[in-house]
Amino acid sequence: MVQPVFDAAVLSGRTDIPSQFIWPEGESPTPDATEEMHVPLIDIGGMLSGDPRAAAEVTRLVGEACERHGFFQVVNHGIDAQLLADAHRCVDAFFTMPLPEKQRALRRPGESCGYASSFTGRFASKLPWKETLSFRSCPSDPALVVDYIVATLGEDHRRLGEVYARYCSEMSRLSLEIMEVLGESLGVGRAHYRRFFEGNESIMRLNYYPPCQRPLETLGTGPHCDPTSLTILHQDDVGGLQVHTDGRWRSIRPRADAFVVNIGDTFMALSNGRYKSCLHRAVVNSRVPRKSLAFFLCPEMDKVVAPPGTLVDAANPRAYPDFTWRSLLDFTQKHYRADMKTLEVFSSWVVQQQPASART
Numbered sequence: 629m630v631q632p633v634f635d636a637a638v639l640s641g642r643t644d645i646p647s648q649f650i651w652p653e654g655e656s657p658t659p660d661a662t663e664e665m666h667v668p669l670i671d672i673g674g675m676l677s678g679d680p681r682a683a684a685e686v687t688r689l690v691g692e693a694c695e696r697h698g699f700f701q702v703v704n705h706g707i708d709a710q711l712l713a714d715a716h717r718c719v720d721a722f723f724t725m726p727l728p729e730k731q732r733a734l735r736r737p738g739e740s741c742g743y744a745s746s747f748t749g750r751f752a753s754k755l756p757w758k759e760t761l762s763f764r765s766c767p768s769d770p771a772l773v774v775d776y777i778v779a780t781l782g783e784d785h786r787r788l789g790e791v792y793a794r795y796c797s798e799m800s801r802l803s804l805e806i807m808e809v810l811g812e813s814l815g816v817g818r819a820h821y822r823r824f825f826e827g828n829e830s831i832m833r834l835n836y837y838p839p840c841q842r843p844l845e846t847l848g849t850g851p852h853c854d855p856t857s858l859t860i861l862h863q864d865d866v867g868g869l870q871v872h873t874d875g876r877w878r879s880i881r882p883r884a885d886a887f888v889v890n891i892g893d894t895f896m897a898l899s900n901g902r903y904k905s906c907l908h909r910a911v912v913n914s915r916v917p918r919k920s921l922a923f924f925l926c927p928e929m930d931k932v933v934a935p936p937g938t939l940v941d942a943a944n945p946r947a948y949p950d951f952t953w954r955s956l957l958d959f960t961q962k963h964y965r966a967d968m969k970t971l972e973v974f975s976s977w978v979v980q981q982q983p984a985s986a987r988t
């Protein structure tokens with residue numbers, strides 16, 4: 629079958645959309661999924677500088693949320709409001725450019741970075757109704773983001789590169805603060821995960837969901853658990869993020885002052901399965917484009933992902949084998965479309981690769 633071209637300027641107004649964008653009945657959005665999910669609101673700035681009793685309460689709330697579904701929100705995060713506004717403005721500036729301009733950063737098969745208009749060519753069906761621009765960010769290489777943007781889009785886009793370089797560096801700082809809380813809540817101390825992620829090799833992704841005239845048959849981002857470690861998401865005021873808990877889909881209402889944080893598969897493995905990487909998706913609407921900024925914290929590519937010894941004992945044996953982020957990322961880009969079972973399927977695959985003598 630001929631793959632459709634996802635040119636939002638053309639497709640957004642049409643009701644006769646190509647069949648590759650239609651999701652099967654059991655997976656398409658349910659009109660009644662507007663019930664709101666209440667996720668704890670964490671005052672992270674207050675907790676890091678404030679009194680020990682407030683800090684203990686925050687740690688408890690985070691631990692409880694991560695054991696149940698892995699979602700919480702942070703406020704008082706110290707991210708400059710102007711930087712956040714610039715980051716959203718640059719999403720508009722990039723995605724409203726003509727398609728050939730955006731395609732200068734075209735994502736190549738098997739690669740996790742670049743511009744993708746839906747995933748025509750990559751997947752044959754259940755295509756997501758979105759455009760994305762993804763790029764790598766590492767604290768050890770501060771020029772990476774600007775260099776990538778200028779090399780792909782040209783010198784005229786240097787300012788956009790600078791905005792996202794600053795944004796990523798702030799996201800990395802915030803993730804390390806969150807890692808301190810996660811370490812504390814798991815009883816392994818503040819330093820354990822902070823140190824593990826100090827040299828992260830993360831992925832920044834700009835999501836742009838154009839309007840769709842068949843919003844109840846399509847999805848912006850299909851149901852999945854993030855394979856990454858921790859996601860820090862800022863959504864605009866449109867709404868569309870939904871989480872599956874207690875057997876139903878519920879929406880996380882946008883808050884301009886808050887970031888939505890969720891545990892990913894790699895952190896679930898690092899916590900020996902204690903903290904959950906939870907199923908979520910993004911729906912689209914027929915009226916306005918929706919934007920979200922997702923910072924995916926990832927370990928250094930070749931660092932061994934394994935839980936600290938204190939989280940493993942006879943009652944809690946190892947839930948997942950050792951692996952590297954390089955191998956899991958590769959798995960999602962070349963062999964398996966990330967969904968709700970990625971970690972499970974990947975773990976079985978890793979175990980099968982090991983010599984029989986090494987399997988426990």
Ligand SMILES: C=C1C[C@]23C[C@@]1(O)CC[C@H]2[C@]1(C)CCC[C@@](C)(C(=O)O)[C@H]1[C@@H]3C(=O)O
Pocket residue numbers: 740756831833849850851852853854855856924957960961965966967
């Ligand atoms: C490592 C990754 C793969 C995806 C991007 C990400 O950085 C983290 C989430 C993954 C994804 C969003 C899960 C849903 C399916 C997917 C194909 C998508 O809709 O974008 C996933 C990403 C991917 O490009 O493989």
Ligand SMILES: O=C(O)CCC(=O)C(=O)O
Pocket residue numbers: 833835849854861863868869908909910919920922
């Ligand atoms: O856009 C959103 O609200 C969620 C996107 C998402 O889950 C992802 O990119 O992994």
Ligand SMILES: [Fe+2]
Pocket residue numbers: 852853854859908
């Ligand atoms: Fe996600």
